[in-house]
Amino acid sequence: LTTRPMYEERRWGTYRVLDNVEYEDGTRSLTKTIHLNAGKNISYQLHHHRSEVWTCVEGEGIFVLDGERKDVKRGDVMNIPVGHLHAIKATTDLTFIEVQIGNPLVEEDIERFEFEW
Structure with a gap:
């Protein structure tokens, strides 16, 4: 049985897993805190098996959903459907x-695309 990393350093910053739960109906939830270094970005991507909700807790950035840009800051919530x-x-x-x-909920559920910032 292999388990996912609980902390990882990436080219853009770091993440730490806070919670990983499986519910009675088979649905899973995974909660992470993600830190992006200024000027860095997470790739333009989609997932086939999961939705995501992001809540900004510190700093400012530019969020993109289906090509539409939006400035985000502490307190903003971003809903990302499957x-x-x-x-x-x-x-x-x-x-x-x-x-x-x-x-x-696996790291391999990701398809990356080109995006011009």
């Missing part, structure tokens, strides 16, 4: 909480 393209770029150091909901 199959929708999304990305975020930090204009200052940016921290947000990510809640993934679906099954399976």
